[in-house]
Amino acid sequence: MKAVINTLYEAKLAELKEKIDAESIPVQLTIVTVGDDPASKVYVRNKVRLFEALELPCHHIILPEEGTTQADLDGLAEKADHPILFQLPLPNGLEAPDLPAAVDVDGFGSEALGQLVLGQNPVLPCTVQAAIDIVEAHCGEYSFPGLKVAILGRSNIVGKPLAIELINRQSTVSSFNSRSDLAAVDWNQFDVIVVATGFHGTLDNTQFIEGQLIIDVGINRIDGKLVGDIKHQDGHLSAAAITPVPGGVGRLTCLNVLGNAVKLCQSK
Amino acid sequence: MKAVINTLYEAKLAELKEKIDAESIPVQLTIVTVGDDPASKVYVRNKVRLFEALELPCHHIILPEEGTTQADLDGLAEKADHPILFQLPLPNGLEAPDLPAAVDVDGFGSEALGQLVLGQNPVLPCTVQAAIDIVEAHCGEYSFPGLKVAILGRSNIVGKPLAIELINRQSTVSSFNSRSDLAAVDWNQFDVIVVATGFHGTLDNTQFIEGQLIIDVGINRIDGKLVGDIKHQDGHLSAAAITPVPGGVGRLTCLNVLGNAVKLCQSK
Known part of the structure; x- marks a missing residue:
């Protein structure tokens, strides 16, 4: 996944520069x-x-x-x-x-979120946009309708707006939270799993199979090391594509602040 | 279910009258x-x-x-x-x-919907409130956290805001739409299924089991008769609790217009 993220980052940055100029x-x-x-x-x-x-x-x-x-x-x-x-x-x-x-570059305010529900939002929250970008890059631009996506976490800045955006794009969306019985879920039924709980070890990399895309939104500091919400078991190489932490979602999120600023300044 | 709906309707109406007075x-x-x-x-x-x-x-x-x-x-x-x-x-x-x-009694506008995403909405869309009322009456007021709910349909006035409200209430929510592969879904995994597609026969009453609550939001006119989105097969009595059409969700939706008007006029 590192290569996909890097290519995506460079392509988006180049596109933004060109557009601004x-x-x-x-x-x-x-x-x-x-x-x-x-x-x-x-x-x-x-x-x-x-x-x-x-x-x-x-x-x-x-x-x-x-x-x-x-x-x-x-x-x-x-x-x-x-x-x-x-x-x-x-x-x-x-x-x-x-x-x-009009000035809400993070897309966290009630006006931007209301427009999101109606599919009329100028920008998406930057991390939500990053997850959408990664799905597009990995699964294809036209992959959203019917795509089976699980979202773990229901924050106002990631989980909830991502669920709404994916519903807008006609994906089949399942939203889980701390009260869900995660142990009873068959994770292999999903094409894409987005983990945004803020807890390291919410799922681990032995739980996924080939063909799945796992987007790890978490950034946690454990023993002085940055890790995601997915636990990578020692010596286990997952067959699924899992975004790295650091250098995954977070890197694109930062770029999307610029991307959102461009959109808002352009539409003025 | 007809009795549950009637009791609910009368109790809510009496409560509203008392509050207004x-x-x-x-x-x-x-x-x-x-x-x-x-x-x-x-x-x-x-x-x-x-x-x-x-x-x-x-x-x-x-x-x-x-x-x-x-x-x-x-x-x-x-x-x-x-x-x-x-x-x-x-x-x-x-x-x-x-x-x-402040005047959006239907809760369809972007301001009300943005507040909904943030859990700060004064009112819910009337049909969404009806679905919530029915879950409360049938499953209990404290049943929402961890409740497994399927929602079929992703309209701006029912499917999407209901998904958001249930996520706010910590339910485990799966959202399906016309691009979902409905035939591949195990419907019996859900505690509650809300059908709001506007298509009669989206699911039928042979697909449910005892203990499930099925909320039929649809109102369709077929051969001059009002029917829901659920098809009731001749002679099959489902073990699940299924809300009737007419006299189910629609009846409560109408009452919730009054309920929402009371809330908005009260908070002025």
């Missing part, structure tokens, strides 16, 4: 962080670097953990006239403002 | 119809009668098929300061305006 799209992004969550730092750095590499403006607003109020965040959201994102998690019970779809 | 909620509704679709007439009449029986104002605006423009509908939507619905289907390519959630 050809149509002179004034792409820019504002990232707001509060405090200094270490994982957030890495994610934000990757986004900033990507924009810098393309010489596109990326404004990074860093607010102190101490003293930042909900009104500060809401004020930034109200003023936003181009794509903006509030890097999660936010400390002290602060909540990301519910952004209008 | 006790809290003096100024409930009212506006229904807009365009032209004279015969099925719509029946649905609208049922809603009007329900409001009349409770001596609650229900304004019915009837626009001619000839000459009514999108701007006419959008104008009514903009002026709405209390619950309103545009009875579907609309003729001549007219579209129901995308209502603000």
